[in-house]
Amino acid sequence: MVRRGGSRESRREEILLAALDVFAERGYTGASIASIAERVGLSQQGVLHYFPSKDRLLAEVLRLRDERNLDVLVLPGEGGAITLDTVAALVEYNEQRRGIVQSFTVLSAESVIENHPARDFFKERYGTARVWMAEVIRAELGDELPAGLTPEQAAPLMFAVMDGLQLQWLLAPDEIDMPGLFRAFLSLLKARDSAPGLSGPT
Amino acid sequence: MVRRGGSRESRREEILLAALDVFAERGYTGASIASIAERVGLSQQGVLHYFPSKDRLLAEVLRLRDERNLDVLVLPGEGGAITLDTVAALVEYNEQRRGIVQSFTVLSAESVIENHPARDFFKERYGTARVWMAEVIRAELGDELPAGLTPEQAAPLMFAVMDGLQLQWLLAPDEIDMPGLFRAFLSLLKARDSAPGLSGPT
DNA sequence: CTGCGATTACCGAGTGGTCGGTAGGTCATA
């Protein structure tokens, strides 16, 4: 059965990685199955043999990317707790993976258009990520943040900063120090202000 | 010469507005000239009579959008100085213009892909906007921001927050209070911290 | 006021190309 590559599973992953690249370079709408196929030495129909449609291919690409990202986040914090520093380290690591960052930026923005196949994925992803991030912030900084912010407010701001910096960085890598600016934002959250009463981490 | 609408100029603007809508709904790559034409009751060739190519159409759409945005920013600050509050008001106003926000989000992210016709536009736009925003911040908050940030660091963070919040808001308008969260971020910048030495605005 | 050439505002038809997806086959392996 297997003609060229290894197992079916490894062939599928090969295609998924190529698809991630092509989606990063051209977006979902702009990417063609044929161009993905070419990159792994198959015909368009060869790719469709492994994935029934372009939509499904996208869905699996996103799932794979999420897994990998989780690895990056969870592995360093071996023992258990993920800290804000782990998140900053992820941002730093992202500087080495322009393709991944670009695919995420392009696809997530594209997904806001109606009926986009990735829309549900991103909506759910942000929803759960915000809850999770609020917990991380609360665990590390407590309930009282500067200027009276709550962890539930800080969490969406955190992702906004990450995403927004990625966009500016992709457009002008030489001008934007993405990890530096992200840490600067973190230090805003960690600062103790004098104005609104009781602060109390840990 | 004029068959249906008013002047040539008004016809062009009509097309530009329709194009902005379609780009917002489908992105640049996903939009077809024909679908834009349909919206203004023309044939595809009718649109190409006014704009020589899809690329040029996009360029003019972006230029128009920028003009309008400038109106929103500059008019309220009639006398002269634009303040951070004016910017917050723009974010608030954006909540009423989902289409505009969506077009900006989709197109700016799409523009990071190589050879995208809007790439230069957005790169330059962010570059000048950061310089301008740093000045606004310095004028209002001085050189010393919380946690030792400089206005030049705060400016890209500002746009990152705006863009990132727009993305999350577009995906989940009910969960994300975009202007509220933006003001929360502003209050982080305005807070006076006690930790790292000399603070001294104005 | 009339007539006329120039200009403009389109549209029909077509070009060559790409799109996602299907049908049906060949062929090596198990």
Add this chain to the structure above:
DNA sequence: TATGACCTACCGACCACTCGGTAATCGCAG
């Protein structure tokens, strides 16, 4: 012999863009 891994051939739809018209309107000469 059965199965899975492909491929060739094809489909109808759509893409941006070009060409060559036609008809309405203008400026202007008489």
